[in-house]
Amino acid sequence: MIFKPRPLSRTMLDDASLVRDKQHCRRIGPCGVGRRALYLNSYFIDRHYYVPFSAITRAFKFIEEGTGGVRGVLAGRACLLVEYDGGMQQVCCFKYEDQIDELLRVLHTAERLKDETRHCYTSGGRRESVAEHSWRLALTALFLRDEFPALDMDRVIRMCLIHDLGECFTGDIPTFLKSASDEKKEDTALFNWVASLPAPYNMELAALYTEMGALQTDEAKLYKALDKLEAVIQHNESDIRSWEPLEYDLNRTYAYDAVAFSPYLTKLREAVREDTEEKIKAAEK
Numbered sequence: 001m002i003f004k005p006r007p008l009s010r011t012m013l014d015d016a017s018l019v020r021d022k023q024h025c026r027r028i029g030p031c032g033v034g035r036r037a038l039y040l041n042s043y044f045i046d047r048h049y050y051v052p053f054s055a056i057t058r059a060f061k062f063i064e065e066g067t068g069g070v071r072g073v074l075a076g077r078a079c080l081l082v083e084y085d086g087g088m089q090q091v092c093c094f095k096y097e098d099q100i101d102e103l104l105r106v107l108h109t110a111e112r113l114k115d116e117t118r119h120c121y122t123s124g125g126r127r128e129s130v131a132e133h134s135w136r137l138a139l140t141a142l143f144l145r146d147e148f149p150a151l152d153m154d155r156v157i158r159m160c161l162i163h164d165l166g167e168c169f170t171g172d173i174p175t176f177l178k179s180a181s182d183e184k185k186e187d188t189a190l191f192n193w194v195a196s197l198p199a200p201y202n203m204e205l206a207a208l209y210t211e212m213g214a215l216q217t218d219e220a221k222l223y224k225a226l227d228k229l230e231a232v233i234q235h236n237e238s239d240i241r242s243w244e245p246l247e248y249d250l251n252r253t254y255a256y257d258a259v260a261f262s263p264y265l266t267k268l269r270e271a272v273r274e275d276t277e278e279k280i281k282a283a284e285k
Contacts, residue, residue, distance in 0.1 A: 005039055005048060009055040009084050013037060020154060022047070026106075026201050029099035031080065031092050033106065035138075035161055038082065040092040049090065057083040061104060080104075102198060109193065112168040119174040120231065121238040128234060130164050130172055137163070137230045141223070147264050151218050159212055159223035162205060166190035175231075175254075176246060218261070225265050228255035229272065236275045240283045251276045 004015075005022055013021060013036060025034035030041035038056060039047035059082045080092045080103065113134065117127035138160040145153045164172075169189035173182050194205045212220050235243065235251050243251075252273060259265035 003045060003048065005050040007051075008040070008049045008088070008090055009051045011052045011055040011085075013050070013052060018050070022050070024154065024158070028103040028106075028198075029094040031094075031103060033103065035157065040080075040082065040090050051082060051084045051090070055084045057086070059083070059104070059107070061101070106197070109168055110165065113164065116167055116172055118172045120234045121242045122234070123237040123239075125239060130167050133230060133234070134161055134164055136234075137223075137226055140226050140230060144222075144226075148218075148222060148262075151222060155208070156219050156223050156226075159208060159220065160226065162208065163212065163223065163227060165193075169193070176244075176250065221258070221261050222265075225255065225258040225262065228258045229265070229269065231255075232269075232272050232276070236272065236279055240279055248280060 005018065007013075017036065021034035021036045022032070022039065025032035025037075025039055025047070027047070030046040032039035032047045034050075037050040037052045038059070040049045040051065042048035059080060062079055062081060063077070078094045078099075078101075080094070082090050082092065084090070113131040114129055116130045118130055118133055120128050122128050122132075138157050141153060141156045141160050148156075166186040166189060170182070170186045190209070191206070194202055194209065196202070197205065211217055212223060215221055215224060232251055232254055235247060255269055256266075259269045
């Protein structure tokens with residue numbers, strides 16, 4: 001990375017995270033969408049600034065207007081206005097309006113996962129969202145980098161972040177209720193959406209989803225194991241009164257097949273089972 005993006009927000013990424021995020025960001029016109037930040041242009045340099053998603057209040061498109069002088073020459077440009085840190089603003093101007101529309105379309109689609117709830121409850125007693133599940137799944141992969149030094153953990157994290165995007169279109173269906181027909185419907189909607197993305201992102205995501213579905217690489221196996229483990233951990237954290245009767249046994253047995261390839265994950269699964277047993281015993285008193 002020749003130029004390190006400059007932070008606009010008081011919230012900043014550490015240097016190592018910034019380098020990784022910028023390298024893998026999706027470039028759309030002069031801006032970019034990373035896994036952790038939105039990248040915005042200066043007058044002369046594309047993606048010169050960044051704002052972490054956690055600091056962004058809202059982002060919207062407007063068409064610049066003007067009647068004379070420089071603003072008159074620039075009138076009619078499509079711009080993205082980003083608000084952050086409780087009122088600060090930054091404008092990113094696009095040469096082509098369809099670029100900004102494409103950026104917002106992707107962000108708006110992914111936003112649905114914030115409202116899409118899962119079967120499980122949080123420790124605070126509310127329904128967990130799909131976005132929250134995906135976030136903690138990716139965070140778990142980040143913290144396990146040292147346990148799997150031979151794996152491409154950036155790819156694992158990308159898998160974790162995108163694995164449930166199909167539920168933007170179909171909603172979440174618990175594993176014990178999901179049918180083959182449900183799987184097919186979700187896959188069809190997801191791949192239609194992926195195909196509509198601009199190159200090279202359509203090809204990149206399609207390749208990732210194919211790898212995840214085949215479960216032949218260690219990266220795909222790790223993502224799937226963590227996906228199942230996170231669900232069990234979340235059930236342990238929820239009020240046991242929210243469990244379905246079948247989930248008592250399911251929480252004891254779920255994910256063992258997925259973790260079998262890794263001694264470390266197998267030990268982790270055993271520790272999670274111990275938490276399950278303690279929770280059930282406490283509820284029986």
